[in-house]
Amino acid sequence: MNVFLLLSDFIVPFIIFLIVCYGILMKVPVYDTFVKGAKSGFLTVIRILPTLIGLMTAVGILRASGFLDFLAGLLGRFTAYIGFPGELVPLTIVKMFSSSAASGLLLDVYKEYGTDSFLGLTASIAMSCTETIFYTMSVYFMSVKITKTRYTLAGALAATGAGLAASVVLAGMMVS
Numbered sequence: 001m002n003v004f005l006l007l008s009d010f011i012v013p014f015i016i017f018l019i020v021c022y023g024i025l026m027k028v029p030v031y032d033t034f035v036k037g038a039k040s041g042f043l044t045v046i047r048i049l050p051t052l053i054g055l056m057t058a059v060g061i062l063r064a065s066g067f068l069d070f071l072a073g074l075l076g077r078f079t080a081y082i083g084f085p086g087e088l089v090p091l092t093i094v095k096m097f098s099s100s101a102a103s104g105l106l107l108d109v110y111k112e113y114g115t116d117s118f119l120g121l122t123a124s125i126a127m128s129c130t131e132t133i134f135y136t137m138s139v140y141f142m143s144v145k146i147t148k149t150r151y152t153l154a155g156a157l158a159a160t161g162a163g164l165a166a167s168v169v170l171a172g173m174m175v176s
Contacts, residue, residue, distance in 0.1 A: 044143050051138045059094060059101045068093065083168055087113070088123055092164060095126070096133045103127070118175045125167035130160045 023030040062068045068090050075093075076086025091109060095102035106123055113119040133156040141149060 048139050048142055051142055052135075055097055055135055055138065056101075059098045063094070063101065084164060085119055085122060085168075087119055088126065091123055092126065092130070092160075095130055096160065097135055099127075099132045099135070102132075118171055121171035121174050122167050125170050126164055129163035129166060131156060133157065133160060 020030055023033065071093065072086070072089040076089045079089055080086045088109070091102055091105045094105055106127055109123045110120055115121075115124070133153070137149065137152060137156070141147075141152075
């Protein structure tokens, strides 16, 4: 175990060192390239900032208004029949929009049910194997100006469904 802790302390600096050495060997102006990339990244952040603010505001409004709990109550009755805990519906909905807001809901699940409970384990696994679909789509598609997303949303929702199903199965195996 100590080997993994030691390795984790040095892996990022080692990778940075390798990149710099490779750039020097290839006669690339490493620092200038870094500054140019950082500037480009900063400009991308500026371009997508309105979208981020809109998404964060919408999630905050949904959570504060009680609509999220109302929707979770309605959907929770259905999800209970297919084996997904209704208590995790708000977490699942919010996760599609904002990972940080979902982390707040995850902490609420931990406080109420415990981290080692079936719900806590299911929530943990679901958080790690699902994506912030709408956030990711809006940020990536907006930054490269894609307007026709084709099957992206359907594929992302299918992948989220598979991740949620896997979380229930895996958590059930761990608790049993």
